[in-house]
Every structure is written in structure tokens, then in C-alpha cells.
Amino acid sequence: MKLLIELSFLGTAYCGFQVQKNGVSIQQTVQEAAEKLFGPVALTGCSRTDSGVHARSFYCTVEGEGCGRIPPERVPLALNSLLPPDIAAKSARAVDSSFHPRYSAKGKEYRYLILNSRIRDPFLEGRVYRCPVELDAERMNALAAGFVGRHDFAAFMAAGSSITDTVRTVSRCGVQRDGELVVFSVAADGFLYNMVRIMAGTLIDLSLGRLGDRSIADIIASRDRGRAGFTAPPEGLYLWEVYY
Numbered sequence: 001m002k003l004l005i006e007l008s009f010l011g012t013a014y015c016g017f018q019v020q021k022n023g024v025s026i027q028q029t030v031q032e033a034a035e036k037l038f039g040p041v042a043l044t045g046c047s048r049t050d051s052g053v054h055a056r057s058f059y060c061t062v063e064g065e066g067c068g069r070i071p072p073e074r075v076p077l078a079l080n081s082l083l084p085p086d087i088a089a090k091s092a093r094a095v096d097s098s099f100h101p102r103y104s105a106k107g108k109e110y111r112y113l114i115l116n117s118r119i120r121d122p123f124l125e126g127r128v129y130r131c132p133v134e135l136d137a138e139r140m141n142a143l144a145a146g147f148v149g150r151h152d153f154a155a156f157m158a159a160g161s162s163i164t165d166t167v168r169t170v171s172r173c174g175v176q177r178d179g180e181l182v183v184f185s186v187a188a189d190g191f192l193y194n195m196v197r198i199m200a201g202t203l204i205d206l207s208l209g210r211l212g213d214r215s216i217a218d219i220i221a222s223r224d225r226g227r228a229g230f231t232a233p234p235e236g237l238y239l240w241e242v243y244y
Contacts, residue, residue, distance in 0.1 A: 001067040003075065004095045005030075007058045010086040012126045012235070017049045017058070026087065030060065033082035037075075038066035046101035046242050047108065050194075052234035054127065056111075057090070057241045059101045101242075107171065109187040109241040112200040112232060117180045128181070129200075129236030133208055137177035140184070140203045146216025147173040147186065147199060154223040156202070158194035158231065166192060166223075175203065185240070194231055202229030 007030065015023030031043045041064035049055065070078055075092035083089065113128040115121060116135050121128075147170045154166040172187040184200050202219065205211045211229060219227045 001065075002061050002063040002095050002097055002099065003067050003072060003092050004059060004061050004099065004101065005075065005079070005092045006090040007055065007060065008088050008090055009055050009058065010127065011049060011051070011053045011055070013086060015051045016053065017045050017047065023051070026058075027060075029084065029087060030079075031062075033079055034062045036082050037078055038062065038064050038069060040064055041067065044101055046105055047239060049239065050234045050237075052126075053237045053239070054235075055239040058239055059105075059242050059244075061095065061099065061101050063097075105242050105244055107187055107189045107243045108191065108239065109172075109185065109243075110191070110196040111186075111238045111240045112184040112196060113236045113238065114182040114184070114200075114204070115180055116177075116182050126235050129233050131182075131204060135182055135204065135207045137175050137182050140175040140182070140207050143203055143206055143216055144173045144175050144184065144186075144199075146220070151220050152223060153192055153195060153220065155219050155225055155228045156195045156198045157192035157225065158198070159225050161193045163192060168192065168195075187241075187243075197232045197234065197237055198225075198228055198230075200236070201232040204232065205229030 009026055014026050017026040019025050019027050034041050041062040044061050046059040072092045072094055076089040079089040115124055115128040115130040118132040120130055150169040152167050157166055168188050168190050170188040175184050186196060
């Protein structure tokens with residue numbers, strides 16, 4: 001039996017979702033809890049996340065002979081009794097054996113949270129990127145419209161990535177301010193390595209005048225990572241939703 005489980009997590013204490021040798025991962029932590037409930041399982045996530053990145057809605061499948069021992073609606077409570085406080089199972093349902101949490105997804109939405117303040121907020125530490133210089137959220141929102149559409153986003157991919165197909169379709173993109181919090185949201189059919197963090201960093205740099213008079217269209221057309229802005233830190237990034 002295969003279960004699709006929705007998770008939310010704070011990534012601060014983890015080396016990312018994927019199992020790695022250099023630290024504790026979300027995948028390892030969830031798999032250990034799942035195997036206490038079901039016995040041996042194969043666990044597959046909908047995406048990789050970098051160290052320190054968070055998720056409001058992240059999906060993974062667990063598959064094994066013991067996955068039918070507990071009704072799916074009871075799995076979240078049972079799993080949460082075995083998970084640490086910074087990881088929570090939100091829902092679970094049975095899916096067909098052919099379902100894949102990554103390749104069955106039609107798209108994803110990410111949000112990047114910026115605390116635009118000279119004063120740090122201890123309640124948000126590690127959960128937002130703090131920019132002490134005033135940002136022009138309205139201008140950032142207007143610039144973000146340049147990302148919408150089907151483009152080659154090679155300029156917004158981390159250098160050294162092995163991906164060769166860098167064309168993606170962005171369906172929605174915008175920036176909103178709520179007091180001192182500036183939120184960059186983007187939905188697309190897929191994302192390149194560090195793409196959202198580079199997009200966020202580029203909008204910040206453009207707002208602060210660090211990239212001159214470059215437009216998003218110019219940067220996209222260049223396909224040159226050096227033309228885009230800095231890679232914003234991981235603590236502000238959230239996988240917000242996965243669309244199936």
C-alpha cells in the first residue's frame with residue numbers, strides 16, 4: 001500500500017529534505033518515525049530542499065506492506081506522536097502505486113519572506129531573511145511580472161548545476177508588503193536549483209539599485225547567472241503548496 005502524506009516543517013535544524021551524510025535530514029527523520037508505525041517503508045519526497053529551507057505544504061509517499069495497518073485518516077496523529085515538534089504530518093491518503101509525489105505534480109508555489117526592518121525579531125529569527133534597508137515593494141511587484149510566462153531561466157540557476165533543460169513556465173509571481181514583512185510569491189510548473197532564492201535576491205538588488213537599469217527581461221535573455229542578483233539566504237524560503 002502507498003500513502004501520500006502532507007507535511008509541514010521548519011528546516012532550521014536540518015540539512016534539507018534529502019538524506020545526506022553530513023547531517024540529519026527531514027527524510028531520515030520522517031522515515032524513522034514511519035517505520036516505527038509500519039515497519040520497512042520506501043519514502044519519496046516531492047522535492048529536494050536546501051539546508052534551512054522550510055515547508056508549509058510538502059508531500060511524500062511511504063510505501064510498504066505495513067502501510068495498511070492504520071486507517072489513513074489516523075496516520076497524521078499517529079505519526080506526529082513520533083515526530084519532533086518542528087515537523088508535522090497534516091494529512092494522509094491512499095494513492096495508486098503509480099503515483100509519484102514529484103513527477104505527478106502539476107506545479108508548485110514558493111514564497112520568500114523578508115523582514116524589512118533594522119531591528120531583528122526574535123520570534124522570526126531563522127524563519128525570514130532580514131533586510132535592514134527600505135525595500136520598494138510596489139516596484140518589486142511590478143518587476144516580478146517580468147518572470148511570468150515560459151522562459152529560459154538559466155540566469156536564475158545556481159552555477160555548476162548539471163540541469164540542461166532550463167525552460168520553465170511561471171504562472172503567477174508577485175510581491176506584497178504587510179507592515180515590515182515583504183512576501184515574494186511565485187508559482188511554476190517546476191523550478192531550477194536555487195531559482196526562487198536567486199529571483200528573490202534579484203528583486204531585492206533591483207529595488208536597492210545594485211543592478212543598475214537592468215530589467216528582468218534583460219537578465220532572462222542573457223542566460224548569464226552573473227547578470228542576476230545575489231542568492232537570498234535559505235531561511236526566508238518556504239515551499240508553500242504543491243499542485244496535483
